[in-house]
Amino acid sequence: MHDPRMVREQADALRDGMRRRGKLDALGPLIDRAEALDRDRRTAIQAVEERKAARNAASQQVARLKKAGESADDVVASTRVLGEEIARLEQELGAAQNELDAILLELPNLPLPEVPEGDESHNTVVRSWGEPRAAESVKPHWEVGESLRLIDLAAGAKISGSGFIVYRGMGARLQRALMNFMLDLHTGEHGYDERWVPLFVNRDAMVGTGQLPKFEEDMYALRDDALFAIPTAEVPLTNVMHDELIDGAQLPIALTAWSACFRREAGAAGKDTRGLLRVHQFDKVELVRFTAPEDSAAQLELLTGHAERVLQLLGLPYRVLLLAAGDTGFSSAKTYDLEVFAPGVGKWLEVSSCSNFGEFQARRANIRYRPAKGEKPRFVHTLNGSALAFPRVVAAILEHYQQPDGTVLVPDVLRPLLGTDVLR
RNA sequence: GGACAGGUGGCCGAGUGGUUGAAGGCACCGGUCUCGAAAACCGGCGUACCGGCAACGGUAUCGUGAGUUCGAAUCUCACCCUGUCCGCCA
Numbered sequence: 416m417h418d419p420r421m422v423r424e425q426a427d428a429l430r431d432g433m434r435r436r437g438k439l440d441a442l443g444p445l446i447d448r449a450e451a452l453d454r455d456r457r458t459a460i461q462a463v464e465e466r467k468a469a470r471n472a473a474s475q476q477v478a479r480l481k482k483a484g485e486s487a488d489d490v491v492a493s494t495r496v497l498g499e500e501i502a503r504l505e506q507e508l509g510a511a512q513n514e515l516d517a518i519l520l521e522l523p524n525l526p527l528p529e530v531p532e533g534d535e536s537h538n539t540v541v542r543s544w545g546e547p548r549a550a551e552s553v554k555p556h557w558e559v560g561e562s563l564r565l566i567d568l569a570a571g572a573k574i575s576g577s578g579f580i581v582y583r584g585m586g587a588r589l590q591r592a593l594m595n596f597m598l599d600l601h602t603g604e605h606g607y608d609e610r611w612v613p614l615f616v617n618r619d620a621m622v623g624t625g626q627l628p629k630f631e632e633d634m635y636a637l638r639d640d641a642l643f644a645i646p647t648a649e650v651p652l653t654n655v656m657h658d659e660l661i662d663g664a665q666l667p668i669a670l671t672a673w674s675a676c677f678r679r680e681a682g683a684a685g686k687d688t689r690g691l692l693r694v695h696q697f698d699k700v701e702l703v704r705f706t707a708p709e710d711s712a713a714q715l716e717l718l719t720g721h722a723e724r725v726l727q728l729l730g731l732p733y734r735v736l737l738l739a740a741g742d743t744g745f746s747s748a749k750t751y752d753l754e755v756f757a758p759g760v761g762k763w764l765e766v767s768s769c770s771n772f773g774e775f776q777a778r779r780a781n782i783r784y785r786p787a788k789g790e791k792p793r794f795v796h797t798l799n800g801s802a803l804a805f806p807r808v809v810a811a812i813l814e815h816y817q818q819p820d821g822t823v824l825v826p827d828v829l830r831p832l833l834g835t836d837v838l839r
Numbered sequence: 840g841g842a843c844a845g846g847u848g849g850c851c852g853a854g855u856g857g858u859u860g861a862a863g864g865c866a867c868c869g870g871u872c873u874c875g876a877a878a879a880c881c882g883g884c885g886u887a888c889c890g891g892c893a894a895c896g897g898u899a900u901c902g903u904g905a906g907u908u909c910g911a912a913u914c915u916c917a918c919c920c921u922g923u924c925c926g927c928c929a
Contacts, residue, residue, distance in 0.1 A: 419888095460889050464898045471898090474910040478857040487909080494909040660849065785849085789868050789884080 416519050416779045422449045432525035435532045435740040445518050452515040459508035463501060470497045520628055524775040526740040527712075527749045537739035538752075544723065545732030547756040548815055555759040556813035557690030560586065562821060563838050565813070566691070578680065578688070578695040580806070585838055589812075590698055592832035593805050594673045597700040597725055601802060605721045607671035607702060612651035614675055615642040620654040623780030625746030625772075635677045648674035648701035649799045654780055656705060660792055661784040667706040667714060674699060676804075691806035692764065698805040704798040705782065708774065711796035715771040719751045722767045722802035729826045731811050732756045734763065748773045751800075755807065759814030764807040769800030813838075 421429055426446055433442045473494040480487040531537045560566040565586025571579040582590055601607040621627040621643050626634060635644035645651060652670050661668070676699050687693050702721060706714045719735065726733045736752040743750045747770035754763035774794035777783070783792040816824040823838040830836055 457889065460898080464889065467899085468897055470909075475858060477909055481857080491909040498909070662849090788866095792886085 416775060417522060417525075418778070419453070419515070419519060422446070422453050422515075422519075426450055428525070429522065432740075433522070435526055435530070436523060436743070437534055437741040438523065442522060445521065449515055449518045452511050452518070456508060456511040456515060459504055459511060463504045463508055466497050466501050466504070470494055470501065473497070517628075520622070520779075523745045524743075524748045524773065526743055527771070527773075529737075530743060530749050531737065531739040532741075533739050534741035535739060538736045538742055539739075541735050541737050541751070543732070543734035544727060545730070545756075547732045548758040550758040550761040552819070553758040553814050553817050554821070555690060556757070556810040559759070559813045559817060559821065559823060560690065560809075563823065565589070565838065568690070576695070578693070580691065580694055580696070585833065585835070586809075588833055589809060589829070590805060592829050593808065594698065594700065595832055596728075596828055597802060598671060598673060600725060600728070601671045601700065601702060601721060605669070605702075605724070607669045607721075610652060610655065610670055610672040612645075612648055612655075612672050612674055614645055614651075614677075615640075616645055616650055616654065617641060618643070620650055620657065620780075623654050623657055624650050624776050625779065626650065629745060632681050633679050635679055644677035645674060646678050647676050647801070648672045648699065649703060652701055652703040653776060653782075653797055653799065656782045656795075657780045659782055661705065661782070661795065663707065663784045663786040663790075666784055666795065667704050667710060670703045671802075672701055674701065689760075691810045692760070694806055699801050700803065702800050702802045705777075705784075705795045706798065707784070707786070708793070708796050711771050711773065711798060714796075714798055715749065715751070715769065718798055718800050719753075719769040722753055722769055722800045725803050726753065726755060726766070728828045729808070729812070731808070731815055731826075733766075744768070744770060746770075746772050746775050748775065753803070755811040757807070757811045757814045759817065760810070764811060766803045766807045766811070767801040770798060772797045772799075 417429065426449075429446050430439060430443060433439045433446070473490050477487040477490050477494075480490065531539060557566070557568065561568070563586075564584055565582065567581040567583050570581040571577075574581075598609060602609050615637065618627060618641060621634070626646060627643075634646060636642070637644075651674070652672050655670070656668075675696055677696050680693060680695060691697075702718055704714050704718055723733070723735070733753055733755045736754060738750040738752055750768055750770040752765050753767035753769070755766050756762075757764050773796050776797045777794040782795050782797065784795050785792050812826065813823055816826065818824060825833055825836055825838060
């Protein structure tokens with residue numbers, strides 16, 4: 416969410432941000448409406464508060480009169496009228512305020528200046544690591560995965576539906592291995608504090624990180640409780656600080672957690688859906704950082720490096736993309752995607768998305784810090800990144816490390832955890 | 840799920856209808872004292888919004904939301920959360 420004052424003082428900056436995202440046509444009218452609502456709202460506030468001040472004064476007069484043993488009937492009668500006016504004006508004010516709040520929750524974050532304008536065709540590769548393997552004669556991961564009995568797509572479809580995976584044998588153990596490898600790396604070498612979080616969260620948490628209200632149809636919701644299945648551990652991990660006032664000396668705060676992630680992928684049917692490429696439930700290790708505003712730019716580079724380190728240790732070739740404004744997520748001000756090369760499907764697969772949210776989430780979730788004793792609280796900046804999402808990493812391993820005989824070499828760092836050098 | 844007891848400022852904690860934004864304490868900031876520090880003493884110290892160049896004024900805020908009332912931290916209702924006991928259960 417933006418500072419509500421932006422509507423009044425920097426509406427053009429808002430419009431420019433929407434334009435750079437390619438959303439001005441859709442969102443420009445909302446900004447116009449917000450400007451009008453802000454004016455209405457302030458007029459109503461003044462009218463209401465004027466009457467409330469009068470009522471408060473009258474009430475005190477009643478108190479004095481009664482204490483003195485005199486009649487207060489005249490004052491009481493006149494104040495009753497004020498009360499009715501206040502009720503009416505407050506209703507008007509509430510309506511304007513609610514509509515304005517709803518608009519503010521629907522406006523995406525402003526991209527940082529260095530973010531390229533335009534849609535995803537303007538994403539830029541900022542660096543790459545490793546040599547992509549030639550695609551010829553490498554089988555796609557779903558073929559190897561099935562033939563080595565690592566994944567069972569049919570079983571997943573039978574018990575839940577397409578897009579739900581059953582891992583079996585070493586495939587199942589690989590999930591545990593990835594979880595331990597990534598969490599140990601981030602807690603042991605990168606200084607993250609580990610959490611184990613709820614997989615279902617309330618509406619407040621989902622609004623806090625920006626999934627709601629705009630993307631409700633993408634979320635799984637429970638029928639009988641006001642809870643949503645998390646699409647990423649970003650939600651619980653960021654919201655552990657919801658409504659907190661952090662001592663500035665504690666920043667930056669770095670948290671990590673494994674979680675299952677649930678995505679309805681409504682409207683994505685048929686697009687990259689084979690095998691492990693796009694599924695409704697998957698596992699992921701997430702990194703979240705809370706920082707002072709002046710540090711967030713550097714912290715994004717640091718966090719992205721932590722995610723890259725996972726791929727480097729796994730020996731998987733990847734590239735880093737700076738997303739263009741139009742491809743940058745709703746809450747994010749700047750995002751790097753990490754894409755790993757999967758020679759079997761011949762594609763770069765997104766395995767991580769590392770973002771700086773500025774104060775956008777902190778404002779929604781009310782996460783503040785006190786820079787120093789005696790100073791006023793400010794909103795923190797939040798950042799997060801996957802490090803990493805499992806299914807596409809598995810896909811890349813099954814393809815990149817595939818041998819001519821159909822077996823798959825295990826990356827060195829996973830061998831102790833899997834208890835084998837080769838998947839056969 | 841049931842029965843009780845609670846949710847007050849950064850923290851602890853008083854306060855059951857009328858100058859209560861809210862006693863007191865801790866923490867914090869400034870000062871006196873001191874060579875310096877501690878202690879002691881004096882003073883200050885929430886947040887948000889509206890108006891104002893500012894000084895400042897106003898409004899709101901005692902879990903959340905409704906309600907009663909001229910007036911609510913205080914009364915009523917609903918909901919959320921916490922604690923204790925009981926029940927159930929992996």
